[in-house]
Amino acid sequence: MQNIAVHEASTLMRYISNAIGSIRDPQELFRTVTDKLRLVFEFDSAFIITLDRDRRFINVVFEMVRFDLPDTIQRKKRPVAGSWIESHLGDEGVSVVAIEGEMDRYPADFPVPRMLYDLGMRQVVLSPLRSGGKVIGFLNFVSREQKQWKESDKELLSTLSSPVAVALSSALAYEELRQREAQTAMQLAVNNALLTIKDRSRMLLAVCEQIDKLVPCTFLGIRVMDRDGNFRIFDNFMRETPSGFFPVSAHEKLDVPDFAEMARESFSLITSPGCFSGEAFQLLCDKYRLVGLVREKFNICSLISVRLWDLPGSCAGLIISDTSRAFDEHDQETVGLIVPQLSLALQNYLAFEEIDKLRRKLEGEKAYLFEEIKATHDFEEIKGESAVLASVLHRVSQVAPTDATVLIQGETGTGKELFARALHNLSRRRNRMLVKVNCAALPATLIESELFGHEKGSFTGAIERRIGKFELAEGGTVFLDEVGELPLELQAKLLRVLQERELERLGGRGVISVDVRVLAATNRNLEKEVAEGRFREDLFFRLNVFPLFVPPLRERREDIPLLALYFAAKFARLMGKPHCEFRESDMLLLKAREWKGNIRELAHLVEQAVIVSDGRWLDFSTMLSPSLAFTEPREQGQLKSMREFEEQVAMMERELILEVLSQSNGRVSGEGGAAEKLGMHPKTLYSRIEKLEIRKRYR
Numbered sequence: 001m002q003n004i005a006v007h008e009a010s011t012l013m014r015y016i017s018n019a020i021g022s023i024r025d026p027q028e029l030f031r032t033v034t035d036k037l038r039l040v041f042e043f044d045s046a047f048i049i050t051l052d053r054d055r056r057f058i059n060v061v062f063e064m065v066r067f068d069l070p071d072t073i074q075r076k077k078r079p080v081a082g083s084w085i086e087s088h089l090g091d092e093g094v095s096v097v098a099i100e101g102e103m104d105r106y107p108a109d110f111p112v113p114r115m116l117y118d119l120g121m122r123q124v125v126l127s128p129l130r131s132g133g134k135v136i137g138f139l140n141f142v143s144r145e146q147k148q149w150k151e152s153d154k155e156l157l158s159t160l161s162s163p164v165a166v167a168l169s170s171a172l173a174y175e176e177l178r179q180r181e182a183q184t185a186m187q188l189a190v191n192n193a194l195l196t197i198k199d200r201s202r203m204l205l206a207v208c209e210q211i212d213k214l215v216p217c218t219f220l221g222i223r224v225m226d227r228d229g230n231f232r233i234f235d236n237f238m239r240e241t242p243s244g245f246f247p248v249s250a251h252e253k254l255d256v257p258d259f260a261e262m263a264r265e266s267f268s269l270i271t272s273p274g275c276f277s278g279e280a281f282q283l284l285c286d287k288y289r290l291v292g293l294v295r296e297k298f299n300i301c302s303l304i305s306v307r308l309w310d311l312p313g314s315c316a317g318l319i320i321s322d323t324s325r326a327f328d329e330h331d332q333e334t335v336g337l338i339v340p341q342l343s344l345a346l347q348n349y350l351a352f353e354e355i356d357k358l359r360r361k362l363e364g365e366k367a368y369l370f371e372e373i374k375a376t377h378d379f380e381e382i383k384g385e386s387a388v389l390a391s392v393l394h395r396v397s398q399v400a401p402t403d404a405t406v407l408i409q410g411e412t413g414t415g416k417e418l419f420a421r422a423l424h425n426l427s428r429r430r431n432r433m434l435v436k437v438n439c440a441a442l443p444a445t446l447i448e449s450e451l452f453g454h455e456k457g458s459f460t461g462a463i464e465r466r467i468g469k470f471e472l473a474e475g476g477t478v479f480l481d482e483v484g485e486l487p488l489e490l491q492a493k494l495l496r497v498l499q500e501r502e503l504e505r506l507g508g509r510g511v512i513s514v515d516v517r518v519l520a521a522t523n524r525n526l527e528k529e530v531a532e533g534r535f536r537e538d539l540f541f542r543l544n545v546f547p548l549f550v551p552p553l554r555e556r557r558e559d560i561p562l563l564a565l566y567f568a569a570k571f572a573r574l575m576g577k578p579h580c581e582f583r584e585s586d587m588l589l590l591k592a593r594e595w596k597g598n599i600r601e602l603a604h605l606v607e608q609a610v611i612v613s614d615g616r617w618l619d620f621s622t623m624l625s626p627s628l629a630f631t632e633p634r635e636q637g638q639l640k641s642m643r644e645f646e647e648q649v650a651m652m653e654r655e656l657i658l659e660v661l662s663q664s665n666g667r668v669s670g671e672g673g674a675a676e677k678l679g680m681h682p683k684t685l686y687s688r689i690e691k692l693e694i695r696k697r698y699r
C-alpha cells in the first residue's frame, strides 16, 4: 500500500465529497470515486454490495468494470447467511480476507466469491459503509494477489468510506423513491385499464403490459375457478414478440391430452406459496407435472403465483413466469401491489357478467312470453255481427287509444278478457306487456306481493326479492280480472296506485312510480257490492271511469251460428280432424238455448261435438236434447212450463222439416231428399213427420 501524507488524504476526502455533491448519476459517481481511490489503494476491481433492512439479502449494486460479471448476478438480491454478516460486522472495521476462505461461507446460490475466484481474484477487502449508525453495505476491493494491509491503510479506507456511504445511502433512497414512483405509476395504469376497458381479454392484456414494465416476464395467466371445479376464467398471455404480449390458448400451446387436469394443477400452484426460484423452483417442477412441462417447453426459470381471492363461491389466482431471470421478493411485492384492485375488478366483472346473463335470459323469456301471448290470442278475435256487439265494439274503439281505466262488466264467459286484450292491442301500449292478475285465484295473503312485489325477507318464504305485476307491466297494461273478489284491505292499496301511480313493495322502504294503464273486469254487480259494503265506493268510481258492458249471448243470438262455425273450425284444426257441418236442426237448437255460461259454454259444447263426431255432420245428439235446451229464463218472459218448452221444440222442428221438404220438392228419401239434407235416416224422418203431424198437403 502507498503511504500518503495527511494533507493528501484530506485533499482526497474533499475531492470525493465534491464529487458526491456534484455528480448525479450513481454509476458515474462510483467510477469517479474509485478512480481516485485507485491513486491511494492497489486493487484490480471494486464493487459495492448493499444489505437490505433486515440483512437477509445482499445486492451487488455497482461494480468497477475490469472484468465482466455475467448479467445474471448483476443488481440482483441474493440471500446471505447470517453468520457471514455477523463475521464481517463483528469488528466493525475494514476486514481483509482470502476469497478462497470466503467461498464456503456464502450460500450456494450466491456465486460471486466463486466467480471472482474463477476470474483469478484471491483477496477481498471489505470496508463497511454506515448510515445512521447502521451498516448499509460494503465497499469491496478485489485483487489477484494477497496484499498486506497496514492498520493505517485500513483506517484511511475506513475514513474515505464515510462519504461513499453518504453517497450510497442517498443513491439507495433515490432508487427506492424511483421504484415507489414506478410502482405507483403501474398501479394507476392498471387501475385505469381495469376501470376503462370493458373487454376482458384487452383489459387483462393491458394489466399484463403494466406488470411487465416493472417485473419483466414472458407469461401471465389469470384463473378463476368455481367451487365445483369449473374454470370461469382461464386466460393466458405470452410474450410472442420482444415488444408485445398476446392472448394464447394454453391448450394449443401445451398440447396435452388431459388439459383439464393440467389446468387444475395450475390452480393448485396458486394455492402454494407465492414465489418460486432456485432450489424451490426445482422442487416445484418435481411436484407439478405442469411446471416441469412448461419449463422444458418454454424454458421458464422462475414463477410467481398469487392468490387473488378465496371465497365460498370461487377462488382465483394469478401466475407470472419468466424465461431469463429469477424473480425475487421485490418482484413478488410489486406484483402483490395490484392484487386488491385486480381482484375487485375481476369480481365486479364476473358479477356484471352474471347480471347480464340473467338480464338477457329474462329479456329472452319476456320476449318469448310476449310472442306466446300474442300468438295464443291472435286468432281469437271478437266474432259476431249483431248490432248489440257492434255498439260495444264501437265503445272499445273510442276508449282504447286513451289511458282511461276501463271497468268491463258482464256475465261469466261473455268474453271480458277478450275485450281487455282488444283494448290493450288497440292502445299505444300494444308493444309492451299486458299483465293479467286473477284477483280470485290467489289467497289474500299472496295477492299483495303478486301485485306490488316484495323485498327479500319481508315475510316467511320471501327468500328472494320479487317485483310485482304492476312493475312488470311498466309501460304496458295491468288487467285485474275478477276485481270484485279483491279483499277490502287491498282495495285501499289499489286505490293508491290508481290515484298516485305509485306503489311500495312489501317490506320495501321506497316508493316506486309506475306507468301502467289499468283495465278491470268483474261478473259481479259492483254497485250492489258497494251498497252491501263489500267493495269500496271510492275504488269503484276510480275503476268505473269508462264502463263497458259485454252483453250475454242470449241477447245476441244472431251471433250464435257465426260463433259456432268459428269454434267448430278452430277445434277441428287444433285436433287435426276433418271439418264437419252443422245440421240445421242442431243449429236451431243451439240458437234457442239459454247459454248461462255464455260463449265459453258454447265453445265447450262445440268442442265436445268435434271430439265425438265422425263423418259429415257434427254430432250433438247427446248434448242437445230438448230437455237440456230451451231453458230460457222466466224473466225473459216467453216460456212458462216444460210442456211449453216441448211445444216450442216441436214447432221449430216442424218448421225446419217443412222448410227442407219444400227445398226438396216434398221428397223425403233418395238423392237430394229431405232426409239426406237433414243428415237423418229416411225412416227416422218419416216417423218425425208422422209424430209432428205434417200432412201430405204441406209437402
Ligand SMILES: Nc1ncnc2c1ncn2[C@@H]1O[C@H](COP(=O)(O)OP(=O)(O)OP(=O)(O)O)[C@@H](O)[C@H]1O
Pocket (backbone or CB within 6 Å): 380, 381, 382, 383, 384, 410, 411, 412, 413, 414, 415, 416, 417, 418, 419, 481, 521, 522, 523, 563, 599, 600, 603
Ligand atoms: N266474441 C268472441 N269471439 C270469439 N271467441 C270468444 C268471444 N267471446 C268470448 N270468446 C271466447 O270465449 C271464452 C271465454 O271468454 P273470456 O274468458 O274472455 O270470458 P270472461 O267474460 O272473461 O269470463 P269470466 O268472467 O269467467 O272470466 C274464451 O275462450 C274466449 O276466447
